[in-house]
Amino acid sequence: MISRRLALAGALALTxxxxxxxxxRRAVAKPTQxxxxxxxxxxxYPQAIPTEHDPxxxxxxxxxQALGQVVHLEGTVRTVDGAAVPKAWVEIWQCDANGVxxxxxxxxxxAEDHGFQGYGAALTNAFGLYQFRTIHPMPYPGRTPHxxxxxxxxxxxxxxxxxxxxxxxSNARDFLFSRLDPEQQAxxxxxxxxxxxxxxxxLAGRFDLVVxxx
Numbered sequence: 001m002i003s004r005r006l007a008l009a010g011a012l013a014l015t016x017x018x019x020x021x022x023x024x025r026r027a028v029a030k031p032t033q034x035x036x037x038x039x040x041x042x043x044x045y046p047q048a049i050p051t052e053h054d055p056x057x058x059x060x061x062x063x064x065q066a067l068g069q070v071v072h073l074e075g076t077v078r079t080v081d082g083a084a085v086p087k088a089w090v091e092i093w094q095c096d097a098n099g100v101x102x103x104x105x106x107x108x109x110x111a112e113d114h115g116f117q118g119y120g121a122a123l124t125n126a127f128g129l130y131q132f133r134t135i136h137p138m139p140y141p142g143r144t145p146h147x148x149x150x151x152x153x154x155x156x157x158x159x160x161x162x163x164x165x166x167x168x169x170s171n172a173r174d175f176l177f178s179r180l181d182p183e184q185q186a187x188x189x190x191x192x193x194x195x196x197x198x199x200x201x202x203l204a205g206r207f208d209l210v211v212x213x214x
Contacts, residue, residue, distance in 0.1 A: 032082050036210045037184040039162040039176060042148060044101040045093060046119050057092075057117035057134040064115035068097035068135030072198050073190075075207040076128040077151055084128030085211065088153035092132055093119040095140045108141060124153075136192060136203060137165055144170035144177060149209070156211040163207045166191040 058066045073092070077085040095101045095118075100110040102118030122130045137145035144164060151159040164171055166189040171177050177185060195204035 033080055033210055034187075035080055035212045036159055036161055037180060037188060038160055039148075039188070041150065041160045042162075043105055044095075044103040045148070045150075046103065049121075050117070050119055052117060053119055053121050054117075055120050055122040055130075055132045057120045057132065058115075060115055060117055066097065066116035066135055067113045068116070068138065070133065070199055070202040071136050071192055072131070072133055072195055072202060072204040073147075073207060074129065074131040074204075075209060077124050077130065077153070077209045077211060078128055079156060079213055080210055081213075084124075084126070085151075085153050085156060086124055086126045086128060088124040088128065088130070088151055088156075088211075089121060090124060090130040090209075091119070091121045091150040091152075092134065092147050094134065094147045095138055097135060097138055099138055099140050101140075137163075139170065142175075144168055144174040146174075146177075149207070151209055151211055153211070155214055157214050159209060159211050161188065161209075163190050164188050 052060060058070055060066075077088040077090065079085060093101075096113035096116040098110045098113055100106055100108055100112050102112060102116070116135065120132055120134065122132060124130045134147070137147050139145050145168065146162045146164050149161050149163060162176070164174075164177055171185075177188070180188070190205040190207050192203040192205040195202050198204055
């Protein structure tokens, strides 16, 4: 009983320390890192989720190989206080190697690569990890190479953003990327490096995502 009273007294003392002198105000933990900068979803998010939307965008129905250089993209989804977000629904979509989005609204006139899925989705595991196999981002008329990303999960705010390829001169001319300050830009850049251990000729990159609690 005494130990329980001491524990309770200690807890009360700790609680009292987080309140401001002006009155009882809810204590909010200071974020350990800023949330990932948001970016527009753009006009080419699927009107309906395609039948084939697995995390491997490089093969359609397991038969056709996409044009372009294969990249393995992975990362984690965490809250601003560092907690992993399991079972988060991570979506990506991008244009194919011909610069065409697989969307009825894309009227660029290019030939669509039927070996590229165009859209994929994955659930994070218990550690908040997601993985995709796709192609290296390609330029789209008026835009620097990029991949659209959306994250949804119970208890967190939906995040819509875009990842960009590190080291490209065209990034500075992109009307969306150039609006960000240098610190925000750095958090949306991904460096793709050779990954022969994963697949011959493939690249690999990491894009960690930080979301806010709802």
